[in-house]
Amino acid sequence: MSFPPLATSARLCIGVIYVHSFLGTTSLSLAAAAELEEVKVVGRRDTLISTLGSTTTDIIAFDEQVSLNRTVGDWIEQLPGVSLNGQGGLFQAYSIRGFSRWRVRTELNGVPIITDRRAGNSASFVPPDLIAQVSVDKSASSTLYGSGAMGGVVSLDSRIPDGRSLKIEGADNGEQFSLSALSGSSEGLSAGLSIRRADDADDPDGDSLNTGFEQVAGTLSGVYALGDLDVSYNWLGSAGRSIGKSNALFPERRVSSYPDDNHSVTQLELRSGGDWFLRGYHHYQDWAADVERLGERRNLTRYSSHTLGGLFQANTAILAGTGSVGLEWVGRRGVSIKDKEYSPDGELIVAQELVDGDEDTLAAFADQQWVVGDVSVSGGLRYDRIEQSTDSSKSSDGQWSSSAALDYSFAEGWSLRGELASGFRFPGLSERYFNGTTPRGEVLGNPDLKAETRRSGEIDLRFAPLSSSFDGGVSVYYSDLEDYIERYPVGPELVSYRNLDGASVQGIELDVGFQTGPVNHRLSYQWQEGEDDEGNTLADLNPPALHYFFAWEREQRGFYSDLSFRDSRDEFGADEIPLDSAWIWNARFSQRLANRWRAELFLSNILDEEYRSTADVVAPLQPGRTVGIRLEWRES
Template sequence: MCKKTVIHSKVVFLLATILSFTVHAQGESGAEQATSDLMPDSAAPVVVVTGTRHEKDDALINDFVSIDEVAKAPNSVVKLLDNQPGLAANGQPGLFQTINIRGLARQRVQAYISGMRITSERRAGIAASFVDPALLSGAEVTQGPASTYYGSGAIAGTIHLQTRQEDRPWMMLGYHADGNEWVTAGGTGDDTYSINLAYRTRDNGETVTGTPKNNQFSQHSLNFVRHFELGNYNLDWQVIESQGRDIGKDNLRFPESRITSYPEENHLLSQLTLSSDASWFARLYFHDQDLVTQDIRPENRINRVTTNSLDIGFSLEDSWQQGDWKGIYGVEYFGRRGVDSVEEEIDIATRASQSYWALESGEENESALFATINREFNSWSFHSGIRINYLSQKSDISESLSDSYTTYFSTLKKQLGDWELGVSYGTGFRFATVSERLFNGTTARGQVLGNPDLLPEESESLDLSVSYAGESLKFEAHGFNTDIENFIERISIDDDTRTFRNITDGKISGWQYKSEYIASNSISLVLAGQGISGHDADGNWLADIPAERNSLSLLYQPDNWITQLSYVKRSAKSKAGDGEVPLDAADIIDFKLGYRINPDWRIQFVIENLLDEAYFSSADDLATQATGRNFGLSIFYR
């Protein structure tokens, strides 16, 4: 039986099980559901699957960004987050574009969905875009070295996507003019279960100058949660399933020299979480995924790469308190099995084909012990933590490799009336991936040699903060500096051979701020911005450093109306790193107008890039221009 048949069999079995649980849940729930006209459509947390283990505002910069907060109608995680202070879009645009946190991106940003760690073999980084934004309530973003909490890869921080969980029927229908994009989503639930589905499809769109973009795709997503109360214990079972088809990769090579797409993307995730009234929490999950990448070189050849993997995660954590001291401690395991990558080359003229194994039966085991300690005394607060990590990796053609790393952080804050001062120091790390170490063989693109001697990337970060929380005004500003050693990059040995090496050290420094002024019950203003610079040990500009940016958002909510105007002033970027080009300045305005027709129905109209500005969303040298002025309309029922 082929892998795809196995995945589809699992999906059928799980859907049948979900339906049986749903019918049972409906039968046992006779309670009348309370309603509130003021409750946002995406905020009905009837079942809670905990995603983050850090306490908000304790040690890390962390903000929750709701789907309803942004002026755009996000069709990807990047659109939801890219204008937040400290964050920026990174790499080539499209569904698989990724997020940059404080000048670091790719495998240095760790992503989670409902607490489940997400991985990717793509060098561009982890794009957790297989769950439709319509099935999300929002995302919690941590900034700074989060490795003590979350392990390898959290050098820059983490993105925790929180799935939508409804306690009553809901649905939405949305349309965007660019690419003729449609989304249909809906679901239902009560206090014991929630089931939600979404289907989104779009054709290729255009840049502001009318150039075709290769950004078509179709995708369906499903999210199901079932809640059980077992005496003093709470048990939650969650299933996420997603299939994407014909996902275009939007870059400057399209369509003359190269047409790159992802014909298939399949994900199946399931987890059990168990908690008790005594505050301990356990999680067990798996993530089965496969991705097909197709690269067409017109009048020459087609290269098709299929990657597969099964991820398994387990964690057990508990809180502790001794007098005025408290914290959490726990153990965590993350494993990968069957990490395979095989490439097929097809000659367009003769249709002859041949296959090459790039990685066969890769395996990874990462385990850790962690603990934190916190105390508040008078107007001071102290937070610290430590994590001990161990890693092993192997494949069918390699011996077992091992590595270890210990990371820690400390934060001290001082309250001065409505003001608060803070200083934080922490370390972060990233182990080399299975592919970077064990990918070894001849492919259609030449000889690729993994490097088993790669050292972990290491970081040291210092953050100074000041914040103010008054009755109508809130303000927060940070200055930060991050030193990184042993950057892992792919390099060319000769014209036909590539490998991975620790090639440089770097220093990244910057500032960011966010202020919110509530003028009245219906009017609020948010002003935010960031500026980041980064150089390697030889003084060369590092890649992935975003342009300086400042933004202003105005929200006006009279009665049943909501009006939001967002203005982003992005400065020019004159210096570019490897694989990048300079960026011109840009002025980007988004507008949203919504009206609540009655307690159950509301309608929303958006205009993205109101000024029809011609700009690039990132400095990647293959990135295409952004979409021009784009109109969208959505209808919501709940």
């Protein structure tokens, strides 16, 4: 397959890395422990807000994942309370504690990634090789990030570690191939390049899945001093071609794909030590969806938009406490969705613009924490005002978010946290105004949708005694929802949106780890249920699952295994079907060959299990057993 635009981008990024390699770099620092970290963050966080002092955040670094490694969704699926959602392939989305699609805020270097795909934001345009680490905030106080974060926040960090590296890998199922080159410097320019492609993979029955794609992405970042101020910048650009949209209707009834998927994300930040920072950003996206209903018609939909924004945040100390205040503006310009419909013989039937709109959200927030002995009390407040407009309509709304938490350390390494929060989500432009065809099917917008609201509570018990090799905890949570926006079937292959009077979601997460010498064990479990006021099960819930992570590490080699049992789920929501149980096993073996070389053997779906990753009515089977080899050179 020819790929001229991507080849041009590749040559440009390689040139930047080549020039940078002569400027000098420092040695690469690698994380030693290959375990899933659950970090208790106390104090400042380099993100939107400091949010209430101590909040539990799960973090996965680039060398800690054991997965299919297609997107960030594969990384975070290992965490308790997180599961995949929607259909399959490169655009696979994720669900956090039963909240998915536009209820989860996805950030790249602090830039909110906002798209109008009905499945939500998967950040599929960011190759895993350009991700340094991913953090997932599941706490109730994530609502203080504003609309779109009532279900949690997934933050991607693309900062490149110091040093240079080159990685090449290939896998058998789908003839997957990827090449990446990175050059990082903590005091100057950093650059990275990723090239990857794949043909259609096979499921365990040997049937072809519509999962092929081609993608080239590059990133540039840097930091320098401007007097007493620090200036930093990040840019990531990505170009995808011929991206298959895997679903259960392929290939007999429907063939869906994204002919192209282009993104450019730019961020510039000015920071004054730990006193304040000012951030500006821009995300441009342009992509197309091609949906062919065999023997009926073909729809080619074109989407483009600009996301512009700014964030100012300053530290505060009120009544001997610590916290911050800030202002945030997120603007969307030129949100355009155009559709062309063709007959089976290729004749153009109709061309129309389905959405042409703008959106502005302005928010003010504040949070504060007070510590007295072993007890800390914290609280936060935020107000958002939104305006949406199209050629034919205009709407506005305002909502408050709030959060309060109490932390108590009652013994060595033991802590108890209680948290209450309220949040909301404004309906998106597509939910209100889009009437057309998507790779999933026909969608009918509802301009009368109201903002959905959430009141939630959480109790979190953690233990990590310094004198013990054990650590872990348990979290219990409950959410009460009003005007919950549900996607529901109107007719065959036609869905729309409506507000439910009320609904609730509740669940429990268990997590325990044990380390002895070079061996680390971690066991986690999740359970959840959710229903509306009439007793109907909600969609997008996490299925019950038990995860066992094992890591054995020596100086020269390591073995990492992630085995999970996902229980069956007979109760399901709108536009879903029952989900069978499944055993899913992924593993990775790493061996150092020389001072700077390392080889890895990785295996996915080792048991060749026949399973669907989600309960979505058109979700396909996941790829069958996959074996791959990775060879990496890193500057010592």
